[in-house]
Amino acid sequence: MPLKQFNVFPKSAPYIVGTELAERFSFYGMKAILTTFLVSNFFNPESNTTLQASAEARSNEITHLFTAITYGCSILGGLLADRYLGRYKTIVYLSVLYIIGHLFLAVFENNYNLFITGLMLIAIGAGGVKPNVSVMVGDQFENEDDKRISKLYDVFYFSINLGAFFSMLIIPVLKHKYGASVAFTVPGLLMLVALIIFLAGTKKYKMVPPTKSENTLSFMQTVRQLSKVLIVFAFIPLFWALYDQNGSEWVLQAAKMDLNFMGITWLSEQIQVVNAILILVFIPLFSVVVFPTLEKIGIRVTSVRKIGWGFILIVLTFLLSAWIQKQIDAGIKLNIAWQLLAYAILTASEILVSLTGLEFAFSNSPKNMRSTVMSLFFFTVFIGNILVSFINNSIHSGGVFSQFSGADYFLLFAGMMAANALLYFATVKIFNVEAHNNENI
Numbered sequence: 027m028p029l030k031q032f033n034v035f036p037k038s039a040p041y042i043v044g045t046e047l048a049e050r051f052s053f054y055g056m057k058a059i060l061t062t063f064l065v066s067n068f069f070n071p072e073s074n075t076t077l078q079a080s081a082e083a084r085s086n087e088i089t090h091l092f093t094a095i096t097y098g099c100s101i102l103g104g105l106l107a108d109r110y111l112g113r114y115k116t117i118v119y120l121s122v123l124y125i126i127g128h129l130f131l132a133v134f135e136n137n138y139n140l141f142i143t144g145l146m147l148i149a150i151g152a153g154g155v156k157p158n159v160s161v162m163v164g165d166q167f168e169n170e171d172d173k174r175i176s177k178l179y180d181v182f183y184f185s186i187n188l189g190a191f192f193s194m195l196i197i198p199v200l201k202h203k204y205g206a207s208v209a210f211t212v213p214g215l216l217m218l219v220a221l222i223i224f225l226a227g228t229k230k231y232k233m234v235p236p237t238k239s240e241n242t243l244s245f246m247q248t249v250r251q252l253s254k255v256l257i258v259f260a261f262i263p264l265f266w267a268l269y270d271q272n273g274s275e276w277v278l279q280a281a282k283m284d285l286n287f288m289g290i291t292w293l294s295e296q297i298q299v300v301n302a303i304l305i306l307v308f309i310p311l312f313s314v315v316v317f318p319t320l321e322k323i324g325i326r327v328t329s330v331r332k333i334g335w336g337f338i339l340i341v342l343t344f345l346l347s348a349w350i351q352k353q354i355d356a357g358i359k360l361n362i363a364w365q366l367l368a369y370a371i372l373t374a375s376e377i378l379v380s381l382t383g384l385e386f387a388f389s390n391s392p393k394n395m396r397s398t399v400m401s402l403f404f405f406t407v408f409i410g411n412i413l414v415s416f417i418n419n420s421i422h423s424g425g426v427f428s429q430f431s432g433a434d435y436f437l438l439f440a441g442m443m444a445a446n447a448l449l450y451f452a453t454v455k456i457f458n459v460e461a462h463n464n465e466n467i
Contacts, residue, residue, distance in 0.1 A: 034174060034177075035166075035174060035177075035178050036166040036167065036230075036232070037230045038166050038227050038230040038231045038232065039163075039166065039178055039181075040227075041223055041224060041226060041227025041230065041231075042159060042162055042163055042166070042182070042224075042227070043178075043181055043182055043185045044185075044220075044223040045159060045220045045221075045223045045224040045227075046159055046160075046182060046185050046186060046189070046220075047185040047186075047188055047189045047220075048189065048216045048217070048219045048220035048223060049124075049152075049155060049159070049189070049216075049217060049220040050185070050186045050189030050190055050193070051189035051190070051192060051193040051213065051216045052124075052128065052189075052193070052213040052214070052216040052217035052220060053148075053152050053193075053213070054189065054190040054193045054194055055193030055194070055196070055197035055209075055212065055213040055216070056128065056131065056148065056197070056210060056213040057089075057092075057093075057273055058193060058194045058197050058198055058273070058277075058295045058296075058298060059197055059198055059201045059206070059209055059210075059295050060088075060089055060092070060145075060273075061085050061086065061089045061273065061274045061277050061278060062085075062277060062278070062281065062294065062295055063201070063206055064084070064085040064088055064089070065078075065081045065082055065085045065278070067135065067136070067206065068138050068141075069081035069082075069084045069085055079421075079422075079431055080421075080422040081422075082275075082278050083418040083419075083421040083422035084418070084419075084422045085274070085278070086271075086274045086275055086278075086414065086415075086418040087414075087415045087418035087419045087422065088142070088145075088415075089273065089274040090270065090271075090274060090411040090412075090414040090415040090418065091411070091412070091415040092145050092146075092148075092149055093270055093273075093407070093411040094407075094408045094409075094410075094411035094412045094415060095146065095149040095150075095153070096148075096149040096152050096153045096156075097153065097404045097405070097407040097408040097411070098153065098404075098405075098408045099149055099150050099152070099153025099154060100153040100154070100156050100157045100401075100404040101153075101401040101404055101405060101408075102153065102154070103116060103120065103153050103154030103155070103156070103157055103158060104157045104158065104161075104400065104401055105401075106154065107154075107157075107158045107161075107236065108236055108237065109236050109237065110236055111236060112233060112234065112235055112236045113158040113161060113162050113165070113233075113234065114162075114228075114231060114233055116154055116155075116158050117154070117155050117158050117159060117162075117224060118221070118224070118225070119154075120150065120151045120153075120154035120155050121151060121155055121217065121220065121221040121224070122151075122221070123147050123150055123151040123154075124147070124148055124150075124151025124152060124155060124217050125151075125214060125217050125218055125221065126144075126147055127144045127145065127146070127147030127148035127149075127150075127151055128144070128148060128210065128211075128213055128214025128217055129144070129214055130143055130144025130147060131144040131145070131148070131210040131214070132207050132208075132210040132211040132214055133207075135206045135207050135210065157400060157404070159224075160182070161400075162231070163175070163178055163179055163182050164179075165231075165232055165233075165234045166178075166231070166232050167232075184306065187302045187303075187305055187306050188302075190299075190301075190302040191299055191302040191303060193213070193216075194295070194296060194298045194299040194302065195296055195299050196212075197209050197212060197213065197295075198293040198294075198295035198296045199293065199296075200212060201295070202293055252390075252391055252398075252399065252402075253457075254390045254459050255386070255387045255390050255391055255399060255402070256402075257453060257454065257457055257459055258330065258333060258383070258386060258387075258454070258459065259383070259387070259402055259403065259406055260453075261333075261337070261446055261447075261449065261450040261453070262333075262379065262383060262403075262406040262410075263406045263407075263409035263410040263413065264410060264413070264442060264443055264446045265336065265337060265340060265375075265379050265406075265410065265443070265446075266406060266407045266409075266410030266411060267410035267411065267413045267414050267439065267442075267443075268340050268343070268344055268410075268439050268440075268443055269340060269372065269375070269376060269379075269380075269410075270407075270410065270411055270414065271414065271439075272298060272301060272369070272372060273298060274414075275435070275436075276297075276298075276347070276365065276368075277294055277295055277297070277298065278294075279347065279350065279351060279354070279365065280294040280297045280362060280365055281294035282354050282359070283350075283354065283359060283360050283361065283362045283364070283365060284359050284360065284361045284362060285297075285362050286361070286362075287361065287362050287363060287366070292362065297362060297365060297366070297369070300366055300369040300370075300373075301369055301372065301373050301376075304369065304370060304373040305373055305376065305377070308373055308374060308377050309377060309381070312374075312377055312378075328460055329382050329383075329385060329386035329389075330386070330454050330459055330460040331460070332378045332379075332382040333378060333379050333382055333383060333386070333450070334447065334450055334451055334454070335378050336374075336375040336376070336377075336378030336379035336382070337375075337379065337443060337446065337447035337450060338447055339371050339372075339374055339375035339378065340371075340372065340375040340379075340443060341440050341443045341444045341447060342371055343368050343371045343372045343375065344436045344437075344439050344440035344443065345436075345437075345440050346364070346367065346368045346371070347365075347368055347436040348433040348434075348435075348436035348437045348440060349433070350364050350365060350368070351432055351433040351435070351436055352432070352433040355432045355433060383403065384400075384403060387399045387400075387402070387403060417430075417438075421435075
């Protein structure tokens with residue numbers, strides 16, 4: 027979007043969008059190289075083949091624990107802003123912590139304990155910044171029904187994927203050419219840029235003060251008001267358990283494939299960029315072509331159904347990943363194009379579950395409980411990643427899940443998700459959730 031087109035939005039809009047773009051570059055750039063760095067630098071620096079499977083499991087455990095803590099802190103960050111500091115101060119204070127965390131990663135690349143300390147600081151900082159910058163977009167408008175809000179959120183979402191795209195493309199190259207310290211330094215500098223941009227817009231922001239008011243609804247009243255949302259959300263954690271492995275186990279799998287595609291030899295950490303590209307292509311494709319076509323042929327498209335379809339697609343994705351891994355384990359070096367196909371199916375499932383899940387939640391919850399609903403959505407990501415972390419801990423420590431290696435690892439998650447999908451379709455039918463949600467989204 028040309029800068030002059032920002033004139034239709036509040037004057038604070040460029041600063042909020044710029045902050046998000048730089049912050050997401052920072053976060054995704056660091057995360058793009060995290061899993062492979064942990065394996066090569068801490069868990070199997072000698073590249074011992076007998077230790078590789080255990081090292082990869084430990085790396086996956088840390089990566090998903092980091093993601094879980096980040097989303098867990100998103101809930102705390104929202105509460106801190108809503109009740110005590112307000113969004114502006116929360117973003118500023120936690121951004122400083124965020125930057126310090128990046129500094130730890132860059133300086134202590136060979137000290138495991140201090141490196142992990144840096145990761146935890148980033149998790150707290152990113153967790154606090156993430157929900158509050160998002161909500162500040164809507165805060166800038168006087169009327170919550172202003173049609174420009176959705177348009178600004180479109181720009182905001184585009185900035186997220188733009189930051190992710192360039193970071194996943196650039197940071198792995200920096201790690202490959204100049205080493206991990208440089209690669210971890212650049213995301214830290216971008217987070218510093220994000221804070222500078224945010225502070226530059228201080229006088230232009232519409233500030234919403236924190237409120238000390240307590241929710242007067244009892245626990246049971248809250249459950250009744252959010253019953254439909256809670257039923258649907260109960261099945262989403264397992265989706266995240268599978269989806270978020272595109273930044274961990276899939277990166278490790280890509281390293282064992284032929285990375286030559288379209289005449290370019292890519293780095294394994296760069297393949298994740300496909301998701302950022304496809305999400306920008308698929309959103310309009312599904313809205314303008316796929317969903318209207320389904321309606322025309324007599325298939326009613328509702329939020330509840332979309333989420334179920336997304337569950338089915340991610341099962342297919344992991345079945346494909348299992349097949350890829352089986353070929354690798356047999357000594358066949360498949361071209362990375364096979365994993366790109368998996369990314370295409372994964373991205374379609376993301377649109378059907380992630381984007382639709384939030385829309386469904388907001389359309390089925392009272393206005394005064396939407397912050398609570400956002401926190402619940404973040405909590406599903408937290409639970410999903412805790413599950414993956416637990417399973418990988420069991421694998422590398424010789425526990426009950428240690429028998430699931432190679433292709434069986436992917437089949438384990440595919441089977442769990444298939445059972446989850448069947449239970450989901452049965453539950454929404456039993457509780458008649460779809461009957462109360464007739465709108466097409």
